[in-house]
Amino acid sequence: MTSVTYDWRLTHDLDAFLALAGDFLRSRPAQHTVALTVTDGLHRRGMSRYGESAPVFGALERDGVVRAAFFRTPPYRLNLTPLDERGAQALAALLADAEVEVPGVSADTDTVEAFAGAWGRRTGARSVLFRGERLYRLGELSAPEPAPTGRPRVADEGDRDLLARWYAEFAGAIGEGAHRRDPGAWADDRISYGGITLWEDPEGTPVAMAGATPPVAGQLRIGPVYTPAHLRGRGYAGAVTAEVSRAAAASGVQEVLLFTDLANPTSNGLYRRIGYRPVSDFASYDFTYDG
Incomplete structure (x- = not known):
């Protein structure tokens, strides 16, 4: 039987990582949507976009072909593309030996369980499920009826304070308050490319927002979607x-995607009614370390 070699290559150099793994990431744009949009953001806005600590990237080569990849932008969790059990074991060993800090992991459900198990055996860490998510792809858009009164409007610099406040509220509501980006920097980034649309009531007061990532490799991802509690x-x-989805589809991208929290039946039902269809399930685990 021929042995299989799992050769992980680590780097802090974004350009080197994309030269090695870029074609692989673009080969499955839906499954790799997070890696594509995060690396695009780092390229556009600088390597300190998510924090002051240096991001780390890695690619798995097997028989000279990239088969998997990961990134971590501190303080966020490790993010993995689909990976088999042996690849997860090899990565856990490499990261532990290199003393790379891993506070948690996000990936499709099979991969996240494989890595969490391997990391626990290697380091003694205990895994705690943070959130299960479902990735959806837009099929035929169906705007909800009846539509509420009001109109959509792309947010601009005059909305910066509102966007920053709503982003902080959104991050807190989904449990990511401790790991959120600087709200003002987040707002500036989104405004720079028209990445947030507001829904205004008839008096012109914003009552909800929905965002979209810049298009990369023929895909973009909707989010965040937020309505203040008293207006839900x-x-x-x-x-x-629906408006952001319509604009995204009209822009010519091949895939319009979004993630939902599996614990929220309201949002899952809403997006299905709009026209989104399930692609695959993902999960995020946090690691706790005794002592």
Whole structure:
């Protein structure tokens, strides 16, 4: 039987990583949407976009072909593309030996369980499920009816403070408050490419927002979608998500994607009604270390 060699290559150099793994990431744009959009953001806005600590990247070569990749932008979790059990074991050993800090991991459900198990055996870390998610792809868009009163508008510099406040509220609501980006920097980034659409009531007051990442490799991802708590239940989230989805589809990308929290049946039902269809399930685990 021929042995299989799992050769992981680590780097802090984004250009070197993309030269090695870029074609692999673009080969499955839906499954690799997070890696594509994060590396694009680092390229556009600089390597300190997510924090001051240097990001780390890695690619798995087997028989001279890239088969998997990962990145970590501290303080966030390790993010993996699909990976088999032996590849997960090899990566866990490499990261542990290199003393790379790994506070958690995000990946498709099979991969995240394989790596969490391997990391626990290697380091003694315990895995705690943070969130399960489902990736959706837009099929035929169907705007919700009846539509709420009001209109959509792309956010601009005059909305910066509002966007920063809503982003902080959104991050807190989904449990990511401790790891969120600087709200003002996040707002500046989104405004720079028209990445947030607001839904305004008839008086011109913003009542909800939906965002979209820049297109990369023929895909973009909708999010975040946020309505302040006191304004929910009025159809604003569905209306603004449908508008952003319509604009995204009209831009010519091949795939319009979004993630939902599996624990939130309301949002999953809403996006299905709009026209989104399931692609695959993902999960995020946090690691705790005794002592």
